[in-house]
Amino acid sequence: MKIAVLPGDGIGTEIVAEATKVLKALDLKFEMESALVGGAAYEAHGHPLPESTLNLAKNADAVLFGAVGDWKYDKLDRPLRPEQAILGLRKNLGLFANFRPAICYEQLVGASSLKPELIAGLDILIIRELTGDIYFGQPRGRRVATDGHFPSAEEAFDTMRYSKPEIERIARVAFEAARKRGKKVTSVDKANVLETFQFWKDVVTEVHKDYPDVELEHMYVDNAAMQLVKKPKAFDVIVTGNMFGDILSDEASMLTGSIGMLPSASLNSKNQGLYEPSHGSAPDIAGKGVANPLATILSAAMMLRFSLNQEEAARRIEAAVQKVLAQGLRTPDIYSEGTTKVGTAQMGDAVVKALAA
Ligand SMILES: NC(=O)c1ccc[n+]([C@@H]2O[C@H](COP(=O)([O-])OP(=O)(O)OC[C@H]3O[C@@H](n4cnc5c(N)ncnc54)[C@H](O)[C@@H]3O)[C@@H](O)[C@H]2O)c1
Numbered sequence: 489m490k491i492a493v494l495p496g497d498g499i500g501t502e503i504v505a506e507a508t509k510v511l512k513a514l515d516l517k518f519e520m521e522s523a524l525v526g527g528a529a530y531e532a533h534g535h536p537l538p539e540s541t542l543n544l545a546k547n548a549d550a551v552l553f554g555a556v557g558d559w560k561y562d563k564l565d566r567p568l569r570p571e572q573a574i575l576g577l578r579k580n581l582g583l584f585a586n587f588r589p590a591i592c593y594e595q596l597v598g599a600s601s602l603k604p605e606l607i608a609g610l611d612i613l614i615i616r617e618l619t620g621d622i623y624f625g626q627p628r629g630r631r632v633a634t635d636g637h638f639p640s641a642e643e644a645f646d647t648m649r650y651s652k653p654e655i656e657r658i659a660r661v662a663f664e665a666a667r668k669r670g671k672k673v674t675s676v677d678k679a680n681v682l683e684t685f686q687f688w689k690d691v692v693t694e695v696h697k698d699y700p701d702v703e704l705e706h707m708y709v710d711n712a713a714m715q716l717v718k719k720p721k722a723f724d725v726i727v728t729g730n731m732f733g734d735i736l737s738d739e740a741s742m743l744t745g746s747i748g749m750l751p752s753a754s755l756n757s758k759n760q761g762l763y764e765p766s767h768g769s770a771p772d773i774a775g776k777g778v779a780n781p782l783a784t785i786l787s788a789a790m791m792l793r794f795s796l797n798q799e800e801a802a803r804r805i806e807a808a809v810q811k812v813l814a815q816g817l818r819t820p821d822i823y824s825e826g827t828t829k830v831g832t833a834q835m836g837d838a839v840v841k842a843l844a845a
């Protein structure tokens with residue numbers, strides 16, 4: 489078994505160091521090989537996703553990813569920007585199904601900006617389609633307009649599109665996942681305005697016929713954004729497109745206390761996966777040793793479960809995370825009065841210690 493380890497930029501290196509520390513402490517038989525990705529790879533090789541990094545990822549049983557990006561690269565041509573590395577990995581590996589579970593651990597009920605009673609016991613799963621939508625649709629670009637409100641003005645455009653098989657397969661993933669939990673799927677769309685999402689709604693409704701034991705509800709994305717903070721526990725599985733899923737999962741992260749608590753798994757049809765926290769490289773806190781490594785450590789647990797067939801080890805990690813939270817250890821993003829503030833490495837060390845206990 490081989491894990492490709494791609495720390496990336498900013499806090500990516502700090503949080504992946506803690507996750508690999510935890511993986512090594514499990515004493516399982518797998519090999520880990522690291523490579524540069526994102527801005528770090530651009531600096532060293534002139535490209536955010538060098539051929540060697542892509543090949544390492546393709547040939548591994550799973551990929552553990554940190555984060556990419558920094559404001560200083562924002563002026564580069566788009567193909568050279570760090571974010572293209574994660575988009576390229578998702579596309580090249582066919583990682584169409586992105587699982588972003590938002591779970592509010594009992595100990596963190598007070599860390600959220602929402603009232604405790606709204607989020608206590610929260611356990612929802614956002615399933616985000618990850619290789620289609622306006623993220624990848626062609627054509628896109630800049631041009632001089634020939635119509636519209638300002639003919640002959642400079643304009644930019646992107647293409648939102650989904651094919652039937654793309655919607656069918658992500659809908660099936662969502663119904664299958666719901667079957668194993670609360671048996672309810674909320675499909676989030678913007679069918680009242682967008683053709684792409686009327687089609688999405690129609691196809692999801694059709695696929696639902698094969699899953700009569702699962703309840704299907706449709707919701708417009710603007711309402712979903714509102715309901716997520718009004719009554720989040722009314723959701724079980726949310727399935728949505730690439731862009732809405734990006735936005736709603738950041739929103740859902742605050743229901744768990746912090747974006748530093750939201751792990752993710754991105755899977756292809758062979759259950760090969762890339763595992764990364766849902767957050768980015770956080771340049772504002774990078775290098776300070778204060779980033780929360782738990783989303784990445786929990787992503788490593790998802791990797792053991794989904795790609796490496798190590799359910800027991802996954803559970804050990806999740807139990808160890810709960811234990812350190814019960815001990816009152818908190819990185820600054822989840823700190824509240826009466827708890828103990830720790831840094832990134834101390835948090836990782838505490839998880840390792842809790843594994844042994
Ligand atoms: N998958 C990825 O690699 C990924 C995901 C999102 C953003 N990005 C990139 O990251 C860069 C920064 O983007 P952004 O600031 O919009 O989003 P971000 O997620 O990096 O940070 C948003 C806020 O959350 C905080 N935060 C994030 N992770 C944290 C953690 N583990 N512990 C504590 N606090 C944490 C940050 O300090 C910041 O205040 C950009 O270049 C963006 O493109 C990359």
Ligand SMILES: CC(C)[C@H](C(=O)O)[C@@H](O)C(=O)O
Nearest residue numbers: 557571574575734766767768
């Ligand atoms: C960095 C960016 C390309 C990425 C996305 O938009 O998918 C990020 O925000 C995420 O949520 O993983």
Ligand SMILES: [Mg+2]
Nearest residue numbers: 734735738766
């Ligand atoms: Mg995002």
